[in-house]
Amino acid sequence: MKRTLLLPLLAALAGSWLGTAPAAAADAPQVIRFGMATIGKGGVPYGPDNTSELAHQRRTIEDELAADNVKVEWIYFKGAGPAVNEALANRQLDFSMQGDLPAVVGKAGGLDTRLISADRLLSSLYLVVPADSPARSIQDLKGKRVSLFKGTNGHLTALRALRHEGLTERDFRIVNMDSATAQAALTAKDVDGSWLGPEAFELQGKGIGRIVYDARAVDPKISRQAHVLVRGEFEQRHPQIVQKVVDGLVKSAAWVADDANREAALALWANSGTSVEALRQLHQGQSFLRNYSPRLDAFFIDRYRATARESRELGLIRNDVDVDGWIEPKYVDAAIERLGLQQLWPAYDADNRPVTR
Numbered sequence: 001m002k003r004t005l006l007l008p009l010l011a012a013l014a015g016s017w018l019g020t021a022p023a024a025a026a027d028a029p030q031v032i033r034f035g036m037a038t039i040g041k042g043g044v045p046y047g048p049d050n051t052s053e054l055a056h057q058r059r060t061i062e063d064e065l066a067a068d069n070v071k072v073e074w075i076y077f078k079g080a081g082p083a084v085n086e087a088l089a090n091r092q093l094d095f096s097m098q099g100d101l102p103a104v105v106g107k108a109g110g111l112d113t114r115l116i117s118a119d120r121l122l123s124s125l126y127l128v129v130p131a132d133s134p135a136r137s138i139q140d141l142k143g144k145r146v147s148l149f150k151g152t153n154g155h156l157t158a159l160r161a162l163r164h165e166g167l168t169e170r171d172f173r174i175v176n177m178d179s180a181t182a183q184a185a186l187t188a189k190d191v192d193g194s195w196l197g198p199e200a201f202e203l204q205g206k207g208i209g210r211i212v213y214d215a216r217a218v219d220p221k222i223s224r225q226a227h228v229l230v231r232g233e234f235e236q237r238h239p240q241i242v243q244k245v246v247d248g249l250v251k252s253a254a255w256v257a258d259d260a261n262r263e264a265a266l267a268l269w270a271n272s273g274t275s276v277e278a279l280r281q282l283h284q285g286q287s288f289l290r291n292y293s294p295r296l297d298a299f300f301i302d303r304y305r306a307t308a309r310e311s312r313e314l315g316l317i318r319n320d321v322d323v324d325g326w327i328e329p330k331y332v333d334a335a336i337e338r339l340g341l342q343q344l345w346p347a348y349d350a351d352n353r354p355v356t357r
Helices: 002-017 022-026 051-058 060-068 080-089 100-108 153-164 179-187 199-205 232-237 239-257 259-272 276-282 298-313 330-338
Strands: 031-036 071-076 095-099 113-123 126-130 145-148 173-176 193-196 209-214 224-231
Touching (some): 031 051, 031 080, 031 239, 051 113, 060 071, 095 100, 100 153, 113 232, 113 239, 126 179, 126 199, 145 153, 153 224, 193 199, 224 239, 232 239, 239 259
Parallel strands (some): 145 193
Antiparallel strands (some): 095 224, 113 224, 126 209
């Protein structure tokens, strides 16, 4: 009996002496599932404008996980953020790139997630009308049919823009449409306007649509943010894997921050079906260094606090969200330190000003 009890103890001690963890190694995932709250034209598995997409196509996460023999499965969702929430609830994803509003909705609804990296900051939203429309402003569309992809981070940005202009949803005939449907409806003139992202420049470039409102240009705080999150249970079981995923994301963020790689990044994003020229216009005057910073700094935290607060005020969520307890910056901070990138991205304060060190 004593010998039976002693053998497992000796085995455990041996593992400790060798610096190994046999149980943890046996439990390591063979595949991680990375969700993308976006999809390309015609359902192609690419996105037009985020760091995670660059990590996907450049395989920086796969490279980090190669020594562990862990594969990465990339899953794209036509239903965007709300569809990602459903997959997270069903434990069908381990990580995801997602926008601020749907993540807040998921957290308020009880999803166990942690925000581990910023992905795309200060994204705008554009109100587009048919090219021959007489409308020149938001005010000109009062009482008209306007499409909006509800539940996405564009939803809250549109509501912020309307509030800034002294308007509400009730001033319009809002039609819930995903991006592809909205583009088709605008082309067919089945709607009088559509709230869109990068697709706005594609429609304008083809002479189909005309942008009458740029939310970020009016006020940088009328913008939307995106991040990468991990399912809480996965983080608890595999923190080393989480760190390697973030290392891969930070490497892609550092790559796109280099102006020499700007055109190469646009070409990768263009695999989504959005043209390089439209993407150039989308990013005109914008800093890749700033917009793709992975830091979870005071600016990022403030924007997510605002999203949680405004979502509650607008009735989009019923419960409060503890943003400070939700955001976990240690993985990004460790990656930046390990890769020697401390000077590349300054931290920004809540008013989007760089913090002097």
